[in-house]
Amino acid sequence: MGSATPAVILTESEETKSLTRRVLWKLDLHILPLLTLLWLSAFTDRTNIGNARIAGLEADTHLNGNQFNTCLAVFYVSYIIVELPSNLVLKKLKPSRWIPFLVVSWGTVTTLSGLVQNFSGLVAIRFSLGLCEGGLLPGIMLYLSTLYKRHELQQRVGIFFAAGSMSGAFGGLLATAIIKMNGIGGLAGWRWIFILEGLATIIIALLAVYFLPADLWFAEFFTEEERAFALHRFHIDQSAGISTSQPEDAKRSSHASRDMEKDGKLSVELSQPKLETIHQEHEVFEWGEVKRGLSDVQVWLLTLTYMGVVVSLYSFSLFLPTIVAGLGYRGGAAQLHTVPPYVPAMVLTVLLSVISDRTKLRGPFVLLFLPIAIIAYIISIVAKNNTQRYVAIFLIASGIFPCGPCLLSIIPNNVSPHYKRATATGLYLGCSNCGGFIATFIYTSDQAPAYVRGHTITVAFVAMAWVFMALNVAYCYWENNARAKGLRQGNVDKYQELWDSGKTRTAIGDRHPDFRFTL
Template identity: 80%
Template sequence: MSPSGVDHRQDNSTTQQDAEVMTKRILWKLDLHVLPSLTLLWLSAFTDRTNIGNARIAGLEKDTHLHGNQFNICLAVFYVSYILVELPSNLILKKMKPSRWLPFLVIAWGTVTTLSGLVHNFSGLIAIRFFLGFCEGGLLPGIMLYLSSLYRRHELQQRVGIFFAAGSMSGAFGGLLATAILKMDGVGGLAGWRWIFILEGLATIIIACLAACFLPADLATAKFFSQEEREFAVRRFEVDQTGGATLHVWTSSEQTNKQTDDIEKDVDVSVETPSPVSLEQTGQEREIFEWGEVKRALRDVQVWLLALTYTGVVVSLYSFSLFLPTIVAGLGYRGGQAQLHTVPPYVPATVLTVAVAIISDKMKLRGPFVLFFLPIAIIGYIISIVAKNNTQRYVAVFLIASGVFPCGPCLLSIIPNNVAPHYKRAAATALYLGSSNCGGFIATFIYTSDQAPAYIRGHTITVSFLGMAWVFIALNVAYCYWENRARARGLRQNNIQQYQMSLDAGKTRVPMGDRHPDFRFTL
């Protein structure tokens, strides 16, 4: 009890409760305005990227006179342009504002998808797929960078899981939608596969326009927050970016009556009522671009360990989504039945993706979940290789989807969790996703029609990449554990002196970010 008769321990408990209530309110408003829009954007992206698989079994190859590996070449061209634009897009994201840049990208590729319904030959399909990748390449790294600027580090993955699950749903949704659209075969003198591109492309454009109306540019300018909520949201985010601390909200009366010395004994970090927040006052907006941050991203060991991990997962993820319709057709199903049988494997994958994302945030773990789920997918591929009948192969598809899809949000969240400040995170996210998307090239060539229905060569290559992914995610978990132990033992305190010397010499003006000895990596 203080001399004034005020029990500051009770005050502290009250302010902690106020902070929790405020946090829940902020997260609810963010989720309501951000997640539905991003989920629909990603659903559209994944549908537009993979609908060529549905179009293929509906007559695209025959009508465009494709032969040999020309279909696979068309798929590979997509990843050429996709990879080229990821880093530039992320570096300009903040200047262009993500609430406008991301919907703009989606409108652009929705337009390209619509035009895909007008192609008549191999060269036309090559051109369309190149521009589709060029428009879409900035979306995923942009979404990850955008979410990491709105949510604290261990609030991130469950949000990533929700929009990433849209990728799983797009497989089911795309199959159902394609089944319905194919009934338009002959309408307007166009084949049904052309209507798949035209209608899904137009839907994408509409979704992007709606998303632009709801997405906030950043925390400091979000119109759906009150001034108090806006100030609190910015401060709690910045505390998290500097290593994390207990956050308290002080009311005006408590500000007047509190005695600082007494309170500091009970409180780790108090955030007093701040002055109005402007764009210039927030840590993210103060940071200026320096090429040194790109170089730091290039030298970060986690970027490359995780890039090799995600490359292995991407080989499975992309080949599964692109070729599942063909695999199902190889099992003896045709037409609408083939489209419908692509749907069930995505259902358990979607449920697991969301569940793992929520649990992962609560436990503040990423890599260990990948270590657990990748073997499930590996077992699925092994069953596919040794399967003696179509029923066994179809069961294996469920294991593959349930093992691969839950790994996606875990791997997408690690770099935003472990890299700071903003421009290093922007560069690292783009480099990581850009290099790992090279797996897309491999994915497009390992499943060829001459392997149907067993696809033993394709499955063998894919399971080898998943084995590689397991090894590299294990190395990354070990590295983060080792580095966190070193920081806890005080072995990285010289980082502060080195940073101060660079600051005094005018070599940098950006925050310390992940170099700070109090910063802890997420396993």
Template identity: 45%
Template sequence: MEHKSGVMEVEDPKQSELNRFGDHEHQHKLTRRVLLKLDTRILPMLALLFLCSFLDRTNVGNAKIIGLEKDLGITDHQYDVGLAVFYLTYICSELPSNLVLKKASPKLWLPFLTTLWGIITMCLGFVQNYAGFVAVRALLGIAEGGLLPGMVLYLSSFYRRGDLALRIGLFYTAASLSGAFGGLLARGLAEIGPRGGLEGWRWILIVEGLLTFACGVLSFFVLPNSLESASFLTQEEKEFGRERLLLDNPKAPDGTLSEEEDAFRWSEVRRGILEPQVWFSATAYFAILSGLYSFGLFLPTIIQSLGFAKDANEVQLWSVIPYAVAAVITVIVAFVSDRLRLRGTVMLFTLPIAIIGYAVIANVKNPHIQYGMTFLMATGQYASVPCILVWLSNNSAGHYKRATTSALQLAIANCGGFVATFNYPARDKPYFHRGHTIILGLLVFAWFMILFNVLYCAKVNRDKRNGKYFDSHEDAIEHNPLQVHHLREQILANAKFVYRDDNIDLLTGVDLDQEDIRYAHLIRRTSYSDRAPMAILFGDQRTAR
């Protein structure tokens, strides 16, 4: 059956392989069982690692307000340089780390990175001067840079694209929880005081680094390398999970990646770099992270400048509440995004929450209203991140192209760290009008970049319906309408219907070796869509509506 656009969709022959797992009801139960096991064994560990990551990069913000600058003898500008150098090395390490991940294996690489930056964080607690502070922060960036792109890539080897937003949302909630947890932990550790010749802020870094090291060691024993090596899955569950992933693969028409296609090629890296969606999403993410990192690094300073907290310890406690609220909202938004199967459109509604927060806090002087706006600032930004991470991954085909687009997006986005570190200088106290206004402008820019990407997705899908399509190298080509009609008749003559409804026909018996059929828009390789896959048809997904 044809769509109104005249395009027919053809079933991936691999779809029929799921039939060996029983009827639809049994497959549904298998799906729920596999996802539940993955969710309870993998996600908590990744969330813990990500919590440690955010905790160890932003804990200097808590250390600052209880004496770090004074004890090291550094100026406010030197402190900002120490923050900025972290993001320089962080960005430089993201893409190489992601390309190494597959060869090194996730079970080894992710725990190695975690234990390494745990040790480095502990070392930060022993620095004595400006040079040591900058050097250790630079090393911390190298170690932490590979974690987030590695985890996104790692999750894509266990979950279908439509399952990812909620899962990434769940572990990204740890970023906002790290702010809440970090504030509480800093409040307690600061009470240790100068024990053993160490100031209170040093204990924050040493203890949190030690906790990270322990989590890294634990992750080695918890995280599996792949579905096949997951000891908590039965053999049937492993095979079923693998088949689901193959059907969700947008790269190959037969649902698999050949050894040649899965091998590293610089052409795959080039395709990732030239992908327009990378630049739309990466620049939007850059703007969001500029605000997010500013918030994480300077929220204690902002709250302290409001004047209603009696001391530094009370400031730590007041900083907990906005993060806790943001964590809850982030999970809700990720769930809604997966249910609606929308990414960009959801962000068009979440980002304005943060925009309102920054617009108000930049223009009012009432400390209680300003504090209230920090809830909107945190919620709007944290809730947007899972959607923007998954959106690009959904539309990237092939391991190394996906690795490139994911790492490139994050490398560009994390340049926002440079904006964040210099955005709230001490001379702008107590209102920080300039810093709030800069983030406000960046978030408005991000909103428009997301809108452009939504429109770009719609245009590509509309062009496909009108006869444009992509070959195996994603190059746009035209196809003679008469030839398309001939190919359609040829398919119908030799194929067998296995399922049909108002929107779609599933066929078997199609000769996929015919080059004209494989390159015709009847069989599309990748769909650039604002929606996650609703039906897996020849590695394609339905277009955005």
């Protein structure tokens, strides 16, 4: 009697794991490459003015004094204005349409930057660029938070944020090639930097219109089974804020709650089926959620943290070409020497993002990496030669860039439901980007090559970021401990009163006693 080949029997848990892998693979394949290209384009179009500067922009547009810095500053003024309003309309206008619209708009403005003739024209162009680009980053963060579970988010953010690191390297290499077009069509090489990079941005945006889904429900690349599973796992994660919940656990909890309701038993669990059925696709706008987003203590602690990081991040990206030129490099050599510092920063950004999701930690890694940047700035201040200054640039990038995804992910992780998250994310990034305004005036040409004043101001902001990050970690630890001890059970009763009085029809979100903040 021949032996039969044993059949492969999948348990429910194995089926769940298999579906999870398929869902995440399809999301990553269809969404991350496009978002990465969009962010790469945004960062390149925002910072290519630094490459254009050392290719002749200042001389051709007759800039003098701090006029270049003023042109950079007006970008952040308009950028900050639109971040919160953009996030509030994102759900209504659909991210698959609104985000590409923003990209097409700023791609057009970038292209027109190649035609600017004077200071006033450059100010107008940079202000317009900020208006068009301001909604992108908060929009991408809010969009990703509607597709991935809380602790799947950062490694995806890390991938597209690393594109920001890549844009520094890519922008330098691209500018080196483009400026060789100097004289073609009667245009200077720096003008071609804006024109060609702007046109590339528009093309990428048109691809995004076609391929990006509005949400999980409209993701055509899913099978019906995958779509149902993707929605279910996301709803379970969002309903109680516990990313370790499994679909089968949630089903048992839901059945148990319904059984209690049939028996006429009154308990805290009675409200849970109601809370779980208010999913983000059905959530309606309420000003109360905007108010909660504006008053969340974490938003303000993290805003001051990210502002300190932004001062370093943006000043580094905008002025690296100038600093490198101040080290004695000229022309193509200056452009090429802006590339290497971004390479280790990019690798560390992705690596830390993966580790951060697996450990479900954000703040502690920021506290670990910011001191690297602080030490690097101190080295820059006391450096005696250009070699030491150039080495310090590597350490600054390696200390600052990996912190970005941690800080971008923590608000979507810790704020719920949708409209509170939209408000908090927009406010957080809008106020944090005031650091970009500060950054534009820190490094002035009269400080070359040491830039002691610029480095001193920046290191003070990075140290400030470390302090407020430590405060936020302490706050989250304290609040999680209180919830674990059952001290926040009253939140459900307060929410039930609001519901019964008709004052809210949104989900309980982060008020739920089972919700745990990510440190």
